[in-house]
Amino acid sequence: xxxxxxxxxxxxxxxxxxxxxxxxxxxxxxxxxxxxxxxxxxxxxxxxxxxxxxxxxxxxxxxxxxxxxxxxxxxxxxxxxxxxxxxxxxxxxxxxxxxxxxxxxxxxxxxxxxxxxxxxxxxxxxxxxxxxxxxxxxxxxxxxxxxxxxx
Numbered sequence: 001x002x003x004x005x006x007x008x009x010x011x012x013x014x015x016x017x018x019x020x021x022x023x024x025x026x027x028x029x030x031x032x033x034x035x036x037x038x039x040x041x042x043x044x045x046x047x048x049x050x051x052x053x054x055x056x057x058x059x060x061x062x063x064x065x066x067x068x069x070x071x072x073x074x075x076x077x078x079x080x081x082x083x084x085x086x087x088x089x090x091x092x093x094x095x096x097x098x099x100x101x102x103x104x105x106x107x108x109x110x111x112x113x114x115x116x117x118x119x120x121x122x123x124x125x126x127x128x129x130x131x132x133x134x135x136x137x138x139x140x141x142x143x144x145x146x147x148x149x150x151x
Contacts, residue, residue: 069114070094082121083129097133104135111135 002010033040048055062068074090084093098119103110111117118139121129 070099073098077119080121081129082119085130093130101133104138105132106134106138109135109137 063072074094077090077094082090084090085097088096098117101111101117112135116136118134118136120131120134120139
């Protein structure tokens, strides 16, 4: 069994070795991929074909996790070109404003599900276009317009 000092020296040696050899390893794998690209792609396609149900189940299970929901929501927002209020990234906006919100900011009703919760944004402007976290009913009916104190 190695002493803590021996382990420390060994770990330092490993770290130094990895740092020194990382460029060579990257170059090797880049060359390998370039030379075997067709075989690699064919192997990936074959794996996906043979394991379609397993892969589908994995993504379905992942989409139900908090991380999966967060990833899907952020992806949808980027596609819709939603931009957060000044001083926030989309991730910070999701974590600090959207996620903690449990009721509609216009009518005050509790969200029935995650599908009921909507990030309302102005489609006509490009930056800082977020308006409210709304329930689906208020978002569809544009009920936020009736509350001039919120605009």
